[in-house]
Amino acid sequence: MYVVLLGLPGAGKGTQAALLKDETGLPHVTTGELFRENIRGGTDLGKQAQPFVESGRLVPDEITIGMLLDRISQPDCAGGCMLDGFPRSLEQARALDEALAGKGKRIDRTIYISVATDELVCRLSGRWSCPNCGAVYNETSRPPRTPGICDNCGSRLEQRKDDRPEAVRTRLEVNLKNLEPLLDYYRTQGKLCEASGEGPVEEVARAVRACLEGER
Numbered sequence: 001m002y003v004v005l006l007g008l009p010g011a012g013k014g015t016q017a018a019l020l021k022d023e024t025g026l027p028h029v030t031t032g033e034l035f036r037e038n039i040r041g042g043t044d045l046g047k048q049a050q051p052f053v054e055s056g057r058l059v060p061d062e063i064t065i066g067m068l069l070d071r072i073s074q075p076d077c078a079g080g081c082m083l084d085g086f087p088r089s090l091e092q093a094r095a096l097d098e099a100l101a102g103k104g105k106r107i108d109r110t111i112y113i114s115v116a117t118d119e120l121v122c123r124l125s126g127r128w129s130c131p132n133c134g135a136v137y138n139e140t141s142r143p144p145r146t147p148g149i150c151d152n153c154g155s156r157l158e159q160r161k162d163d164r165p166e167a168v169r170t171r172l173e174v175n176l177k178n179l180e181p182l183l184d185y186y187r188t189q190g191k192l193c194e195a196s197g198e199g200p201v202e203e204v205a206r207a208v209r210a211c212l213e214g215e216r
């Protein structure tokens with residue numbers, strides 16, 4: 001069973017994938033990890049991806065898809081896996097379907113963990129870090145004992161420009177614009193299941209599991 005996890009940054013895909021992996025044994029395959037492993041392992045695809053990754057440019061789709069196909073043909077993915085981080089656009093979804101079809105495989109289900117943009121802005125813009133020791137805090141989920149001060153070393157915490165609410169909102173809006181056609185694509189194929197990503201982690205996990213089990 002090949003599952004694609006979809007959701008905006010901050011929706012909790014990583015957390016849910018980790019929970020599901022423990023319960024179902026389905027490996028969590030992220031593009032970040034694929035790039036790191038292929039580059040570290042010196043594979044042909046890794047060598048092709050390296051200059052893009054190192055310069056922060058987008059890795060071309062055919063390289064990423066090549067890595068995905070390699071990864072899902074490994075023994076631990078024999079029973080399926082959860083893809084996270086790819087596809088991110090309609091073009092990528094089409095290319096992935098085509099490549100999978102060539103191997104006699106297909107995406108069975110996509111799970112969209114939906115969270116309202118305002119909530120995501122709250123989650124993502126609450127991040128503060130310590131310029132001295134690198135500790136990271138979150139206003140709501142992991143606040144420092146004294147507001148604005150690092151627990152470890154007592155330095156004054158800073159907020160990166162990228163983590164300020166306006167910047168976060170702009171980033172989310174760009175992401176959403178790419179995500180919407182992707183959701184429509186999988187919805188039309190009858191493969192999309194939506195799980196609310198708001199509320200406690202366990203509640204979200206129940207909704208995601210229901211999607212996985214095809215109960216909805």
Ligand SMILES: [Zn+2]
Pocket residue numbers: 130131132133134135150151152153154155
């Ligand atoms: Zn510190």
